[in-house]
Amino acid sequence: MCSLEEALEKILDSVAPLPAELIALSKAAGRFAAAQVLSPVNLPPADNSSVDGYAVLAADLASASAAAPVALQMAGYAPAGKTFLGSVEPGTCVRVFTGSVLPRGADAVVMQEEVKAEPGHPRNILFFEKVKPWENSRFLGEDVQKHTVLMEPGEKFTAMRLGLLAAAGIDMVPCGRRPALALVATGNELREANQPLEPGAIYESNRLSLSVQAGQAGAVTKIPPLVTDDLAATKFALEQAFACCDVVVTTGGVSVGEMDWVRKAFTEIGGELEFWSVAMRPGKPFAFGRREGKLFFGLPGNPVSAMVTFFLLVRPALLRLQGAQDVAAPRQPAALAEPLANPGDRRHFMRVTLDAAGRAHSAGKQASHVLSATARSHGLVDVPPATTLPAGAVVEVLRWD
Ligand code: AMP
Ligand code: MG
Numbered sequence: 164m165c166s167l168e169e170a171l172e173k174i175l176d177s178v179a180p181l182p183a184e185l186i187a188l189s190k191a192a193g194r195f196a197a198a199q200v201l202s203p204v205n206l207p208p209a210d211n212s213s214v215d216g217y218a219v220l221a222a223d224l225a226s227a228s229a230a231a232p233v234a235l236q237m238a239g240y241a242p243a244g245k246t247f248l249g250s251v252e253p254g255t256c257v258r259v260f261t262g263s264v265l266p267r268g269a270d271a272v273v274m275q276e277e278v279k280a281e282p283g284h285p286r287n288i289l290f291f292e293k294v295k296p297w298e299n300s301r302f303l304g305e306d307v308q309k310h311t312v313l314m315e316p317g318e319k320f321t322a323m324r325l326g327l328l329a330a331a332g333i334d335m336v337p338c339g340r341r342p343a344l345a346l347v348a349t350g351n352e353l354r355e356a357n358q359p360l361e362p363g364a365i366y367e368s369n370r371l372s373l374s375v376q377a378g379q380a381g382a383v384t385k386i387p388p389l390v391t392d393d394l395a396a397t398k399f400a401l402e403q404a405f406a407c408c409d410v411v412v413t414t415g416g417v418s419v420g421e422m423d424w425v426r427k428a429f430t431e432i433g434g435e436l437e438f439w440s441v442a443m444r445p446g447k448p449f450a451f452g453r454r455e456g457k458l459f460f461g462l463p464g465n466p467v468s469a470m471v472t473f474f475l476l477v478r479p480a481l482l483r484l485q486g487a488q489d490v491a492a493p494r495q496p497a498a499l500a501e502p503l504a505n506p507g508d509r510r511h512f513m514r515v516t517l518d519a520a521g522r523a524h525s526a527g528k529q530a531s532h533v534l535s536a537t538a539r540s541h542g543l544v545d546v547p548p549a550t551t552l553p554a555g556a557v558v559e560v561l562r563w564d
Contacts, residue, residue: 164440170476173437174451180486181340188334191320193381195486197337200314204331205304210265214299217256217278217288218269221296232289234281241266256288272299317488339486344382345404346370349390349416350464369414369469376473380481392416397428409457415464418448425461426450434459444511445531446472465531471512492561497523499556505546514540515560523560
């Protein structure tokens with residue numbers, strides 16, 4: 164039996180990022196840069212005004228005061244997007260707006276709120292204060308210099324980064340390919356939603372829940388039909404899944420019961436099992452292996468165990484396959500609103516809710532068949548074996564989101 168950390172290390176050591184592809188920037192949200200992204204331009208591309216006002220020569224206003232305003236003649240008009248082609252000569256100014264390119268010669272901008280046109284002479288603008296050189300000016304390359312790095316490999320294309328790349332005029336980016344993932348549910352008792360439930364049967368629920376987690380981690384999921392507890396059927400289902408996917412995830416049938424065929428089926432079709440037991444609750448039976456460069460995860464059937472092990476062990480692998488640098492779950496420190504007790508001999512990833520004040524509460528019954536508590540939970544707290552974490556203790560919540 165290995166620890167969660169050893170399991171994760173073995174898994175990540177086996178993952179080589181999938182080949183990169185060039186995709187449209189508009190499709191890159193949530194994916195990961197496969198190479199450095201450099202800026203083809205300076206941002207801003209030219210010196211420009213940060214306000215609506217008048218571009219001037221600062222020296223012209225050296226003597227300006229409320230009592231003795233200086234008048235400058237408006238020599239031109241430069242709305243955003245139109246450059247004034249002349250230059251600002253002594254005694255003149257040019258009307259500019261936020262983002263207007265600074266006219267040649269100008270070395271400052273005065274806000275329009277601070278000036279007045281001379282009565283009867285709308286082109287004579289009165290200035291009542293000095294201005295410091297380069298006031299209200301934004302400079303070429305001040306934000307981003309041409310050819311500098313906008314993104315490093317493995318960084319995620321977030322909404323904010325996409326805004327920066329769009330501003331730099333980038334329209335195609337190199338991304339790690341999304342993994343194709345097959346979700347194979349095993350169990351004679353499982354039924355599809357619209358089937359009648361005879362005694363002993365239950366509705367299958369892992370594939371939907373896990374496929375949403377997989378989608379949030381960037382994978383594209385395929386869902387084959389349910390598989391009965393039978394060696395031949397399991398081998399057939401696994402072979403089909405490996406033929407079309409980079410990653411195969413099964414649920415159920417991975418423990419030590421006579422009806423648990425998954426591990427045997429995987430090795431009989433040529434898979435190499437790396438480990439099949441992790442010292443954690445929920446989720447002790449958890450198999451990981453490889454077959455022809457593809458990854459295999461055998462998850463326990465209990466829905467809560469399947470969700471937790473997917474989150475802790477499969478999600479990081481899916482992210483790394485896409486080239487992600489940071490594969491850790493989002494973490495949030497929180498004080499416990501009540502004690503969390505783990506009397507068992509394995510660490511327990513207990514489901515908690517977070518209240519508006521950021522305190523963590525037990526989400527309810529912590530047994531691995533209790534879906535309702537997990538459904539309302541915001542995340543997990545790792546409680547060591549034979550330990551009660553007291554109320555007030557500050558813990559780290561691994562957030563589902
Ligand atoms: P197993 O890991 O196959 O021993 O299954 C453990 C428990 O999880 C059993 O109670 C199963 O009925 C249940 N279970 C297994 N697979 C699923 C599934 N896909 N959806 C819902 N429950 C399941
Ligand atoms: Mg089963």
